[in-house]
Amino acid sequence: MSTVVLLTITGLGLAALYFLVASGLSLIFGLMGVLNFAHGAFLTIGAYGTWWASDHLPGAGSTGWGFVLAVVFGVAVGTAVAALIELALIRPLYERHIEQVLVTVGLSLALVALVRATWGADPHPFPRPEWTQRTTSVLGANVPNDRFLLIGSAVVVLVAVLAFLRFTRFGLIIRAGVENRSMVTALGIDVRRAFTLVFAIGGAFAALAGALGGIYLGSISPGQGTSLLIFAFIVVVIGGMSSITGTAVAAVLVGLVQQFANYYAASGVGDLSVVLLLAAVLLARPSGLTARLA
Amino acid sequence: MPMSTQPAPAASPLAGAPVLQVAGLTCAIGGAVIVDDVSFDVARGEFVAVIGPNGAGKTSLFNLLSGLLPATGGTVRLDGTDVTGASPSARARRGMGRTFQASSVFAGLTVRENVRLAAQAKLGGSLRPWQRVRDRDAAHDVAARSLERVGLARRGEGLAGALSHGDKRKLELAILLATDPAIVLLDEPMAGVSIEDVAGLTEVIAGVHREEGKTVLMVEHHMDVLLGLADRVAVMHHGRLLALDTPARVTSDPAVQQAYLGEEL
Numbered sequence: 093m094s095t096v097v098l099l100t101i102t103g104l105g106l107a108a109l110y111f112l113v114a115s116g117l118s119l120i121f122g123l124m125g126v127l128n129f130a131h132g133a134f135l136t137i138g139a140y141g142t143w144w145a146s147d148h149l150p151g152a153g154s155t156g157w158g159f160v161l162a163v164v165f166g167v168a169v170g171t172a173v174a175a176l177i178e179l180a181l182i183r184p185l186y187e188r189h190i191e192q193v194l195v196t197v198g199l200s201l202a203l204v205a206l207v208r209a210t211w212g213a214d215p216h217p218f219p220r221p222e223w224t225q226r227t228t229s230v231l232g233a234n235v236p237n238d239r240f241l242l243i244g245s246a247v248v249v250l251v252a253v254l255a256f257l258r259f260t261r262f263g264l265i266i267r268a269g270v271e272n273r274s275m276v277t278a279l280g281i282d283v284r285r286a287f288t289l290v291f292a293i294g295g296a297f298a299a300l301a302g303a304l305g306g307i308y309l310g311s312i313s314p315g316q317g318t319s320l321l322i323f324a325f326i327v328v329v330i331g332g333m334s335s336i337t338g339t340a341v342a343a344v345l346v347g348l349v350q351q352f353a354n355y356y357a358a359s360g361v362g363d364l365s366v367v368l369l370l371a372a373v374l375l376a377r378p379s380g381l382t383a384r385l386a
Numbered sequence: 387m388p389m390s391t392q393p394a395p396a397a398s399p400l401a402g403a404p405v406l407q408v409a410g411l412t413c414a415i416g417g418a419v420i421v422d423d424v425s426f427d428v429a430r431g432e433f434v435a436v437i438g439p440n441g442a443g444k445t446s447l448f449n450l451l452s453g454l455l456p457a458t459g460g461t462v463r464l465d466g467t468d469v470t471g472a473s474p475s476a477r478a479r480r481g482m483g484r485t486f487q488a489s490s491v492f493a494g495l496t497v498r499e500n501v502r503l504a505a506q507a508k509l510g511g512s513l514r515p516w517q518r519v520r521d522r523d524a525a526h527d528v529a530a531r532s533l534e535r536v537g538l539a540r541r542g543e544g545l546a547g548a549l550s551h552g553d554k555r556k557l558e559l560a561i562l563l564a565t566d567p568a569i570v571l572l573d574e575p576m577a578g579v580s581i582e583d584v585a586g587l588t589e590v591i592a593g594v595h596r597e598e599g600k601t602v603l604m605v606e607h608h609m610d611v612l613l614g615l616a617d618r619v620a621v622m623h624h625g626r627l628l629a630l631d632t633p634a635r636v637t638s639d640p641a642v643q644q645a646y647l648g649e650e651l
Contacts, residue, residue: 261506261525268492268503275490279507279565280479 094233099351101230105239105308107347108246112301113324114331114339115253116294122270122334123283123290125189126182129196131298132321133203134170138299139218139312140207142166146219154219162219167299173203174295178288186284200318208314215313218306238307245304249297250340257336262286270334323350326366330373332380341381345369403466405430405569405601406451410460413450420446422625423460428569433595433602435612435633438622439646444605447622448573451603452484453477465568483567485558485575493547497538497557500546501529504564532560535598536590552583556590563594570594572604576611584611591615609637621645 113135120128145152145165152162177199185191224241227234257263269276269283276283298317305320306312327346331338346366354362373381404427413421421443428434436444449455451462453474461470469477492500505528533539536556541549546557555575562570575591576584588611595602595615606612612619612633619636621629623645629636636642 264495264499264503264506268495268499271492271494272490275492276503277475278478279504279561280475281503281507 093231095355097231097233098235099355100348101233101235101239101243103348103351104344105242105347106351107343107345108242109301109305109308109320110324110327110346111246111340111343112249112297112304113320114327114343115249115336116297117324118328118331118334118336118339119253119266119290120294121328123266123273124182124287125187125273126192127189127196128291128294129193129321130177130199130203131196131294131324132317132319133200134174134295134298135302135305135317135320136204136207136312136314137173138166138170138302139306139316140166140211140302141169141299142303142306143216143218143312155221159219159221163300163303166303167296170299170302171292171296174298175288175292177295178291182291183284183287200321204314204318211314213314215311218310218312220307220310224307238304242304242308245300246340246343249300250336253293253336262289266290323366326370330370330380335380338381342373403430404428405432405465406603407463407466408451408460409463411447411450411457411462412459413446413455414458420455420625421450424622424625424627425460426620426627426630428601428603430601431599433604433615433617434620434630435616435618436603436605436620436622437607437609437612438628442622443625444622445573446625448484448571448603448605451571452482478565478567481566481568482571483562483565483569484571485555485562485573491546491549491554491557491561493545495546496543497546497549498529498533498542500557501532501560501564502526504561505529505532508565528564528566529560532563535563535593536560537586550580550583552579552587555579555587559590559594563598563600567600569601569603572602572606574605574607576606576608584608588615 113131117128117131120126120131142162142165146154146159146162149162149165152158152165154162181195181199182192185195220238224238225236227236228240229235257267265276265281265283265286269286273283301320302312302317305316309316323346327339327342330345331340331342346369349365349369350362352362353365354360357365406428408427409425411421411424412419424447426434436447438444446455450457453469453472453476457470461468463469464477464480464482467480469480469482472480492503495503502525505525509525509528530539533542536559538553538556538560541553546554549557559575572591575587579587591602591604592615594600604612604616616633618630619633620627621636621639621642628645629639629642631639
C-alpha cells in the first residue's frame with residue numbers, strides 16, 4: 093500500500109513537471125502553430141539561472157526566502173529569453189512553419205551548448221531547501237516533501253492559466269486566436285502581441301519546471317531540458333495539441349504510467365509504456381483527449 | 387497610405403457625401419474580366435441590394451470592395467477616402483464591415499464573447515491584458531447592445547457553435563455592429579438559412595438599416611426579401627452593372643428581363 097501511495101505521489105510530481113513544460117508548448121502551438129523545440133532550453137535556462145542566483149545574487153540563497161528569490165530570478169531570465177527569441181527570431185518567420193521549426197531546433201542545440209561551454213557538461217548539485225528533503229507520512233508512506241512542492245506549483249499554474257484564458261481580455265483574444273487566427277486579424281486585432289505574451293508565459297513555466305526539476309533530481313546538467321521535452325511533446329499530443337485541460341490530464345496519465353511501469357516491470361519500461369500510451373490514444377482518438385483550449 | 391481614425395458618421399464633414407463611391411472598378415484574373423467597369427455610389431443610410439444570375443460577379447464585387455481581391459482598375463472610396471489599395475483589415479478599421487457566405491463565428495467562444503471580441507477590437511485599449519472580460523466597460527456595453535439589436539441577448543452565455551444557422555447569421559451581424567461600421571456588406575445572408583428563420587433574419591436586417599441607420603449593401607437571391615428592404619437594386623450581369631434603380635423600375639426594365647431570360651425575378 094505504502095509503495096502504491098509513494099509511486100502515485102511521485103508520478104503526480106513528475107506529471108507536474110511535464111505539465112509545466114507542456115502547457116507552454118501547447119499554448120504556443122495552439123495560437124501560433126509553432127512547434128517550439130527550444131522549449132527544453134528554457135527549462136535549462138531556468139534551472140541554471142536559479143542555481144547561479146542562489147550563489148551569486150545578493151539576497152538569494154539556498155534556503156527560505158533567499159531560495160524563492162533565486163527561483164524568481166531563474167524564471168525571470170527564462171521569461172526574458174523566451175520573449176526575446178519570439179521577437180527576434182520567430183516573428184520575422186511568421187507563418188513560415190518549416191523555418192520556424194529549424195530555428196527552434198537550432199536554438200535548442202545552441203543554447204544547451206552555450207550552457208555547457210559556460211558551466212561545463214558535468215552535473216552541478218542543485219540548492220535544495222532543507223524542508224524539501226524531509227518526508228511527510230501519507231497513509232503509511234514516507235513521501236519526500238519536494239513532490240508536494242511540484243504538485244502544488246503545477247496546480248497553481250493550471251488554475252492561473254485557466255482563469256487568465258477564461259476571464260481576461262487577452263485570454264479571450266488567445267482563445268479566439270487558437271480557434272481561427274485569420275478571423276481575429278480580420279477584426280483588426282494585432283494578434284502578434286498575443287504571440288509574444290504566450291511565448292513569454294511558456295518560457296516562464298518551463299523555467300519554473302527547470303528550477304523544480306533541479307530540486308526533484310538534486311542536480312542539474314545541460315541536457316536535462318531536452319530529455320524532458322520529449323515527454324512534454326508526448327503529453328501535448330495526447331492532450332489534444334492545444335488544450336490546457338487536456339494537457340493537464342495527459343501529464344497525469346504519462347507521469348503515473350511511467351512511474352508504475354518503471355517500478356513494477358523494469359527500469360526503462362516506463363519510457364516505453366509512455367510511447368505505447370501515445371500510440372493507443374492516437375489510435376482511439378486521433379485528435380487527442382480533447383480539442384478545446386480551456 | 388495615411389491612416390486617420392474613422393470619423394463618427396454624425397460628426398463627419400462629409401455627412402451629405404456618399405459613404406461608398408465606386409468608379410470604373412475592374413478586376414481581371416488571367417484573361418477573364420470578372421468585374422467590368424462598375425461605377426455606383428451608395429448614400430449614407432441607403433439600402434442597396436445587388437442581384438444577378440450566378441457567376442454575374444456579385445461576390446467578386448464584394449471581395450473587391452472589402453479588399454480580398456485586388457482591383458486591376460478603378461477606385462473605391464470609403465467616406466471620401468481612397469481605399470483601393472488598402473488591406474482588408476485596414477478597410478475594416480475604416481468602417482468597411484462585411485459578412486461572408488460561409489458563417490464566420492468563433493464556435494468555441496460564447497455568443498457574448500464573440501461580440502465582445504469585436505467591440506474590443508474597435509475600442510482598442512487592450513493595454514491592460516489582465517483586465518477582466520466581465521468588467522462593465524465600454525466594450526461590454528457595446529456587446530450587450532449589439533446582441534439586443536439582433537435578438538440574441540438571452541443566448542449570450544451559450545456557445546456560438548451551438549446556434550442554429552439563422553442565429554449564427556444574426557451573431558455575425560451583431561459582431562459586425564459591434565465594430566460600428568460605416569457600411570455593412572452582407573453577402574447572401576439568407577444562404578443556408580431555413581425557411582422559418584428567413585422572416586426573423588429579414589426583420590433583424592431591416593432593424594439594422596432603419597433603426598441603427600446603417601448603410602447596407604447586400605447580395606441576395608430572394609427577390610421577395612429585397613423588395614421590402616432595398617431602396618435601390620443593382621443588377622449585375624457578366625461582371626457589368628446592368629441597372630441600378632428602385633426595385634419597381636428595375637423589375638420592369640426590359641434589359642434586366644433580357645438578362646434573366648427564362649428566370650423568375
